[in-house]
Amino acid sequence: MKTFLQQGFAVLLVLSAMTAAAEPDADTAQAPRPEAQSEIEKGPVISQFRENWILGELRTLRQDMMEYRNQMNLLVTDRELEVADKAMGYATNTVTYFFYLIAGAASILALVGWSTIRDLKDNVRVYAEKEMARLTSEYEARLADLERELRKKSRTIAENQEEIERTNEIHSLWLKSTKEPSAQAKIEIYDRILELRPDDPEALAWKADAALELGEQRWALSLCDRVLEVDEENAHALYQRACAWAGLGEIDNALSDLEAAIQTSETLVRHARVEEMFRPLQGLERFEVLVGNDGDPTVSG
Numbered sequence: 001m002k003t004f005l006q007q008g009f010a011v012l013l014v015l016s017a018m019t020a021a022a023e024p025d026a027d028t029a030q031a032p033r034p035e036a037q038s039e040i041e042k043g044p045v046i047s048q049f050r051e052n053w054i055l056g057e058l059r060t061l062r063q064d065m066m067e068y069r070n071q072m073n074l075l076v077t078d079r080e081l082e083v084a085d086k087a088m089g090y091a092t093n094t095v096t097y098f099f100y101l102i103a104g105a106a107s108i109l110a111l112v113g114w115s116t117i118r119d120l121k122d123n124v125r126v127y128a129e130k131e132m133a134r135l136t137s138e139y140e141a142r143l144a145d146l147e148r149e150l151r152k153k154s155r156t157i158a159e160n161q162e163e164i165e166r167t168n169e170i171h172s173l174w175l176k177s178t179k180e181p182s183a184q185a186k187i188e189i190y191d192r193i194l195e196l197r198p199d200d201p202e203a204l205a206w207k208a209d210a211a212l213e214l215g216e217q218r219w220a221l222s223l224c225d226r227v228l229e230v231d232e233e234n235a236h237a238l239y240q241r242a243c244a245w246a247g248l249g250e251i252d253n254a255l256s257d258l259e260a261a262i263q264t265s266e267t268l269v270r271h272a273r274v275e276e277m278f279r280p281l282q283g284l285e286r287f288e289v290l291v292g293n294d295g296d297p298t299v300s301g
Helices: 004-020 027-030 034-111 114-179 183-196 201-213 217-230 235-248 250-263 268-273 276-281 285-290
Strands: none
Touching: 027 217, 034 285, 114 183, 201 217, 217 235, 217 276, 235 250, 235 268, 250 268, 250 276, 250 285, 268 285
């Protein structure tokens, strides 16, 4: 490798010298000396010699490169063969030791005797049966738990599906009730809602409102009482019961329920001012304080 570099460096020096000789000075080119003319005449002979020398050096350099490549290929091949030989030796030794182990185990079993082998076989069979029984019972328990969980989830999904269907039907009934002009038809729709969802406070309160439209104050009181047993602060039920009390002439009870309803929801003040059922209360000081007037919707606590 070192000789190869030295030869390459020599070729580069020769090429540099030829380049320098090929660039004559400008003044010399204009007025050549007689001695220079004689040297120029000898130039082709010297140039031919240099060219042959350079070609020889290049040929030698190429041969060195080919030899170097051959040496490298030979070295790599030797390394690969060495690695393959080691791998084959390792595999051979492993197989040999394995067969030695098998032969030793067979010899020990032959020395111990056939009865011991039979006992060992029986013990292995009994142990395998116990393990199989244990694993079977364990997986049966897991499958039972999984089955119970799946049934529970299936039941929950079915219940949710039923609840969704029930909710959709109730929603459609509420929309239908808003379009019914007749109080009796509204009551029938509210009854259908109560069949789907018993003791629904909203349905009971609106059913009481429809009963008031039919003049059934006692019925409305009963419905409102059912709502207030579940939710004592239901503003709609308190308002409807106040209307029922007013229709029955129970002024104090009507004012008490109206006051509780307004304290729960102040938006009911505007409805109370124009409520037909509260005509018996109009003109009373307490009623006027509760509902105020159109310009002053302030509610007294």
